[in-house]
Amino acid sequence: MDQKQQAEHEKRERISTIAKRMIWITFQHEGIHAYPQAGHDPALATGDEYNVSFLGTPHRHIFHFRVAIQVTHNDRDIEFIQFKRWCQNLYGKGTLELNNKSCEMMSEDLYQQIASRYPDRDIQIEVSEDGENGCSIYYNTTRPHLSVII
Numbered sequence: 001m002d003q004k005q006q007a008e009h010e011k012r013e014r015i016s017t018i019a020k021r022m023i024w025i026t027f028q029h030e031g032i033h034a035y036p037q038a039g040h041d042p043a044l045a046t047g048d049e050y051n052v053s054f055l056g057t058p059h060r061h062i063f064h065f066r067v068a069i070q071v072t073h074n075d076r077d078i079e080f081i082q083f084k085r086w087c088q089n090l091y092g093k094g095t096l097e098l099n100n101k102s103c104e105m106m107s108e109d110l111y112q113q114i115a116s117r118y119p120d121r122d123i124q125i126e127v128s129e130d131g132e133n134g135c136s137i138y139y140n141t142t143r144p145h146l147s148v149i150i
Contacts, residue, residue: 020122023076024068025084029091031098033129034058061129063098063106069114070121070141078118087114103127103135111139 001009036046039056046052067087071077087110090096096109107125114123122141128134 010071015037021071022068022122022124023071023078023080024066024085025080025087026064026066027084027088028062028064029088029098031061031063032058032100033061033098034056037103058100062131062148063103064126064128064131064134065110066126067110068124069118070123086117103129104137107135107137109139115139 034057035044035052035055039053044055046053065087067083069078069083074095090110090113091098096106097114098106101109104127108128110125111123112128115121120141123139124136125139126134126136
């Protein structure tokens with residue numbers, strides 16, 4: 001291996017060594033949702049094709065979750081099947097509630113539970129209504145001034 005090839009190989013090894021590793025899981029849960037303000041706010045209850053006043057009435061959704069969490073090595077220090085079951089049980093056992101919350105509120109609630117159990121890890125949570133519209137929030141623990149340039 002010549003000097004240039006050796007340098008490229010070493011660079012790839014450095015990148016691989018410090019790469020951020022994350023696992024992700026998905027699950028769904030049924031909930032009832034309402035946005036009471038939509039029924040009377042003129043910006044929402046517009047009376048035209050942009051009218052969303054119906055959101056003020058409680059309605060059913062299947063909320064879809066995609067949760068990614070940082071792991072520390074390739075042999076995974078968090079088993080994703082166990083992580084998925086634990087997340088699902090937060091709702092199934094009543095620790096967390098979906099009803100009458102925005103997707104962003106649901107993400108915040110879930111983040112607090114995950115971060116309590118798995119501190120100091122980057123976490124990304126996506127929550128959608130019926131797999132169609134939703135939010136994505138990235139909870140980053142990395143401090144920019146500590147970033148490493150490769």
